[in-house]
Amino acid sequence: MPCRSGLGIIVFMRPFEQILTDWLKPRLAAAFPDSPVPLAKMAVVVAAANPEFGDYQCNGIMGAAKAMRRNPREAAETVLAGADLPDCVEKAEVAGAGFINFFLKNDALAAAAGEIARDPHCGVPQIGAGKTVVLDYSSPNVAKPMHIGHIRSTVIGNALDRLHRFLGYRVLSDNHLGDWGTQFGIIIMGFRNFVDEAALRETPVEELERIYVKSYEQSKADPEWLAACRRELVKLQGGDPDNLALWKRFIALSMDEFDKIYKRLGVRFDLVRGESHYRDQLAGLVARLAELGLARESEGAQVVFLEEEKLLPCLIRKSDGGYNYATTDIATVLNRVEEFKPDRIVYVTDERQQLHFKQFFAVVRRLGVTTELVHVWFGLMRLPEGTFSTRQGNVIKLERLLDEAEQRALALVQSSSPEMPAETQKEVARAVGLGAVRYADLSQNPQTLITFTWDKALALNGNSAPYLQYACARIASVRDKYRDRFPAGDYEAAPIRVEEAAGRALALRLARFSEAVIRATETYRPNVLADYLYDLSQAYSSYYQNVPFLTAPEGVRESRLHLSAVTERVLRQGLGLLGIETPERI
RNA sequence: GUACCUGUAGCUCAAUUGGAUAGAGCAUCAGACUACGAAUCUGAGGGUUGCAGGUUCGAUUCCUGCCAGGUACGCCA
Numbered sequence: 001m002p003c004r005s006g007l008g009i010i011v012f013m014r015p016f017e018q019i020l021t022d023w024l025k026p027r028l029a030a031a032f033p034d035s036p037v038p039l040a041k042m043a044v045v046v047a048a049a050n051p052e053f054g055d056y057q058c059n060g061i062m063g064a065a066k067a068m069r070r071n072p073r074e075a076a077e078t079v080l081a082g083a084d085l086p087d088c089v090e091k092a093e094v095a096g097a098g099f100i101n102f103f104l105k106n107d108a109l110a111a112a113a114g115e116i117a118r119d120p121h122c123g124v125p126q127i128g129a130g131k132t133v134v135l136d137y138s139s140p141n142v143a144k145p146m147h148i149g150h151i152r153s154t155v156i157g158n159a160l161d162r163l164h165r166f167l168g169y170r171v172l173s174d175n176h177l178g179d180w181g182t183q184f185g186i187i188i189m190g191f192r193n194f195v196d197e198a199a200l201r202e203t204p205v206e207e208l209e210r211i212y213v214k215s216y217e218q219s220k221a222d223p224e225w226l227a228a229c230r231r232e233l234v235k236l237q238g239g240d241p242d243n244l245a246l247w248k249r250f251i252a253l254s255m256d257e258f259d260k261i262y263k264r265l266g267v268r269f270d271l272v273r274g275e276s277h278y279r280d281q282l283a284g285l286v287a288r289l290a291e292l293g294l295a296r297e298s299e300g301a302q303v304v305f306l307e308e309e310k311l312l313p314c315l316i317r318k319s320d321g322g323y324n325y326a327t328t329d330i331a332t333v334l335n336r337v338e339e340f341k342p343d344r345i346v347y348v349t350d351e352r353q354q355l356h357f358k359q360f361f362a363v364v365r366r367l368g369v370t371t372e373l374v375h376v377w378f379g380l381m382r383l384p385e386g387t388f389s390t391r392q393g394n395v396i397k398l399e400r401l402l403d404e405a406e407q408r409a410l411a412l413v414q415s416s417s418p419e420m421p422a423e424t425q426k427e428v429a430r431a432v433g434l435g436a437v438r439y440a441d442l443s444q445n446p447q448t449l450i451t452f453t454w455d456k457a458l459a460l461n462g463n464s465a466p467y468l469q470y471a472c473a474r475i476a477s478v479r480d481k482y483r484d485r486f487p488a489g490d491y492e493a494a495p496i497r498v499e500e501a502a503g504r505a506l507a508l509r510l511a512r513f514s515e516a517v518i519r520a521t522e523t524y525r526p527n528v529l530a531d532y533l534y535d536l537s538q539a540y541s542s543y544y545q546n547v548p549f550l551t552a553p554e555g556v557r558e559s560r561l562h563l564s565a566v567t568e569r570v571l572r573q574g575l576g577l578l579g580i581e582t583p584e585r586i
Numbered sequence: 587g588u589a590c591c592u593g594u595a596g597c598u599c600a601a602u603u604g605g606a607u608a609g610a611g612c613a614u615c616a617g618a619c620u621a622c623g624a625a626u627c628u629g630a631g632g633g634u635u636g637c638a639g640g641u642u643c644g645a646u647u648c649c650u651g652c653c654a655g656g657u658a659c660g661c662c663a
Contacts, residue, residue, distance in 0.1 A: 046602055059605050066643070096606050097643060141663075178663060275663090301661055312589090318661040325663050354590060355658055379591075380657075387656090416625065432625095444599065448592065449656065455612090456598065461625060462611040463599085470625050478622050512602095519602075531600065534610080545618095545627045586625080 013115045013123055015514045016088065020045040020056055020102055023086045024079070028061070031078045037064040045102070047512055054093075054101035055508055062098040072098030109507040110498040116510055117492070117566045121166065122573050124514040128169030134336050135161050135171055137348035138267070141178035142254040142274070143187050143208040146261055147395040148452055149350075149381045149388070155441050155579065156378060157348040158267045159526040162577045167521055172340055176332065177274030179251055181325070183212065185233030188246055189225065190215030204253040230320070237279070237322065264402055264434065266579050278331040282323040285331050286316055294366050304363050314359040329360045330367075337371050344372040346524070351377045351447075376524040379449035401457065405433035408458050409466075413586065420585070431581040432466050433458070439465035442578050443530035463534050465580050468571060471537045472582045475568040478549050482561055485550060492565065494558030502543040503563060509536045513570050517577065526578060533574045540567050 014022075024043045028035075035042065042060035049057070061079065065072035076094040085092055088108035095101050116123040137157020140146050146154075157173075164171045190211030199207040219226040236243040251274075262268065286302050289295035295304045300319030306312070316327045336345055347357065357375035364373065380387070388394045410429035417425065440457045444450060460466045482489065498504050509532075516532035519525075549560050572582045 049602080049606065053606070057605090062605080062643070072643075099606070139663095181663060183662080299660075303660070310589095312659060315660045320661080322661080324661065328663095349663095350657090351591065352657055353663080356663080358590095377591090382656085412625070416623090448599085451598090453598090459598095459612085464611085464625090466625060467611095470623080474623055474626085481622060515602080523603090527600085528602085531610090538610085541626060542628090544622085548621070550622050585623090 013112075013119060014125070015123070016104065016108075016112070016511055017045045017047070017056055017515060019086055019088060020058070024058060024100075027079050027082070028064075031075060032064055032068065034068070035064045036067045047515070048101065051505075053095065053099065054103040056102040056104070058100040058102075061100065065098060076100055104508070106498040106504060109504060109511060110496045112511045113496050113498075113507045113563055113566045116513065117562070117569060122513055122570055123511075124166065124517050126168030127518065128164060128167040130168075131344075132170040132172070132340060132342040133164050134340060134342045134345045135164065135173045135348070136176050136346065137161070137173065138262075138269075139176040139178065139349070140254075140258060141181070141183070143183065143205065143212055143250050144254075145205045145209055145395075146258065146398040147388075148398055148401055148457075149395075151398055151401070151437070152378050152381060152441055152446070152450070153348050153350070154262075154265060154267060155438050156376070156446055156526060158265070159442055159529075159578050160346065160348065160376070160521070160524060162579060163517065163521040163526070163529070166517065166577055172271060172336075172342070173269045174271040174273055174336075175269040177251075177272065179274035180276040180279055180328070182233060182322070184236055184243075184247055184250070185229035185231070186215045186219060187212050187250060188232040188236065188243055189219075189229045191246060200253075205257045208250060208253065233322070234320075261398055261402075265438075266581075273332075275325070275328045275332075278328050278335065279323075281331045281335075282317075282327045285327060285334075286323070289316065289363070289367075292367075294363070304366075306359060306362050309358070309362045311359055311362060312355065314363055316363075326356065326360045326363070329356075330363055333360075333364045333369060333371075333373070334367070337369055342371060344374060346374045346376060348376045348378070350380055352380070353377065374524070376446070378446035381450050381452050383452055396452070401437060402434060404454070405437045405458050406430050407433070409433035409436065409460065412460055412466075417585070424585075428583050428586050431583050432460070432469060432586055435465035435469060435575070435580040436460055438578060438580055439468075439530065442526040443534070445527050446525060465575070466586070468533055468537050468575055468580070469582055469586050471540050472568055472571050472575075473584065473586045474544065475540075475564045476584050478564065479561065479568075481550060482557075486557075489558060491558040491561035494555070494562055496562045496566070497556070497559045498563075500547060502539075502546045503560070506536075506539045506543045506563065506567065509539045510566055510570055513574065517574075529574060529577060533571060533578075536567065536574075537571065540564075540571075 021043050025039055028043050029039055042064045044060055045056050045058045047056060048054050061076045062072040065075040073094060076098045080092055088104055090103045090105045092100060092102050138154040140150055161171055161173050194211045194214050219229050236247055295302045295316055301315055302317035304314045304316060306314060314326050317323055354377055361373045406429050409432040413425045413429045436458055498507050516529050520528035575582050
């Protein structure tokens with residue numbers, strides 16, 4: 001992996017899979033001059049599935065050989081015949097039906113670990129340099145408390161945010177608040193008739209929710225009330241000063257509460273532009289779509305038909321003259337494209353909005369926008385007894401989840417670290433509890449539904465954030481003891497040597513960090529990184545258990561401390577990308 | 587009715603996007619602290635990958651049909 005100039009300065013470093021792929025390409029091109037399978041696909045090298053098959057493997061030859069009616073094993077032998085292996089490879093062999101397996105030199109693994117320690121990005125290439133991504137996530141509705149259903153968009157979106165930045169992308173995170181919908185007519189009526197000012201001072205957002213629910217129920221039972229709600233909405237949208245003042249107050253109260261949660265979760269946005277930010281552009285947008293012949297009237301509404309895309313029609317203006325979210329979303333894309341010139345716009349929402357995104361993406365395409373648009377959707381959060389909803393009253397507030405997590409973590413810290421000062425215990429419990437909640441969500445494939453249980457969300461052992469945090473704390477603890485006992489020692493200057501099996505397995509995991517980061521980002525699945533970190537951590541725990549540090553002979557001791565330090569660095573960096581803190585001691 | 591998603595060990599989830607003997611955690615059972623943190627480690631049992639076909643050297647992955655669950659289908663977001 002290390003690539004040095006003659007002066008011993010690091011020029012660049014590449015992951016092993018990249019080195020091996022590049023090595024394979026010209027050889028495959030020579031062996032298969034007329035292959036119908038593209039070289040780029042044939043030459044892909046991936047981590048080996050099983051240690052007995054080496055460290056990395058290439059599976060592409062079998063497909064190509066098949067397409068050309070050649071014997072795959074013989075074809076693979078031909079490729080390897082020259083035997084001028086890359087420096088990092090100990091041996092390469094053909095196995096099974098026509099796999100090529102690569103076994104790396106221990107020295108190469110040791111050197112790679114050393115490079116990761118020195119590289120500011122832990123060996124991860126800056127593949128996003130020069131590219132801009134707008135990331136749209138969280139986006140809660142004003143006047144409703146955030147509940148456990150909101151955690152997914154916020155936590156997944158935030159992890160994607162951090163991952164992209166780490167890869168060198170310019171990221172603009174935008175919290176597209178629901179601050180301009182039909183709900184405000186209902187809330188204003190609720191406010192005028194039911195508000196309890198004392199409650200509004202005590203728990204503002206809960207009170208707003210209460211009056212919303214009450215007014216909503218009344219609107220379903222009473223057509224007069226519903227009509228009044230509509231009138232209030234039209235007044236608001238028409239700029240009525242009283243309603244505007246109320247609306248602004250609702251937003252301010254909600255934002256205060258959202259900000260508290262974002263602060264606890266370590267989430268910050270570059271932009272907070274709610275739907276209302278685009279409200280003056282909606283009429284012009286609809287007119288433009290009509291002029292272009294894209295939109296036309298249907299049943300009193302303005303609609304874009306999407307038969308070519310085999311999609312249902314997209315409604316952009318209601319028959320009562322009001323606009324809906326599709327219109328706002330289209331306007332938002334146009335603004336972002338013009339203002340930020342992004343290469344890509346990524347949205348993180350739940351699965352229910354898939355059709356909506358396909359529809360308004362299609363409309364935007366017809367307007368000539370070529371920016372890549374991605375909808376990252378995730379499965380709904382459910383309770384064991386079924387879905388939850390505000391109206392059923394079975395929601396679990398996000399704040400309560402976070403409080404509970406910190407409490408459980410505190411109990412654990414107090415029992416296992418009684419000597420720790422109370423203030424520190426509290427701080428550690430915060431990091432451990434919130435880390436557990438984040439990890440429980442991020443370690444699962446986003447596209448599956450999550451059934452919420454307290455035990456799962458707050459797990460503190462096994463495959464959980466505290467397991468990873470524990471590994472970090474243990475490394476830090478050994479490092480401090482080393483400094484006590486060997487004040488003159490400098491393990492960071494000592495070379496890393498890879499000898500025993502557990503150390504080799506650990507170094508191999510470290511070399512795969514960049515692959516995990518890139519794949520997690522490109523597939524929009526933070527769980528890929530979470531899986532990697534857990535695997536790395538297991539490799540370390542095993543190493544720790546099987547190999548002495550402080551009682552090892554000089555040299556070996558320093559090498560092991562050094563390898564531990566690299567592991568710590570990658571773990572802290574990786575967990576940081578998931579938004580999980582790693583206290584020195586836990 | 588149409589479209590999308592999910593179905594893997596008792597439970598919760600993986601499986602490098604078509605690769606080799608389908609892997610982890612929890613739970614169960616058996617071991618390991620007079621060493622550097624046992625929030626840990628070592629090992630065992632546990633599988634017709636919903637069912638039935640198909641495509642090919644090779645399928646949890648792709649195609650078709652069923653079954654079960656979830657979600658969405660013009661004026662909510």
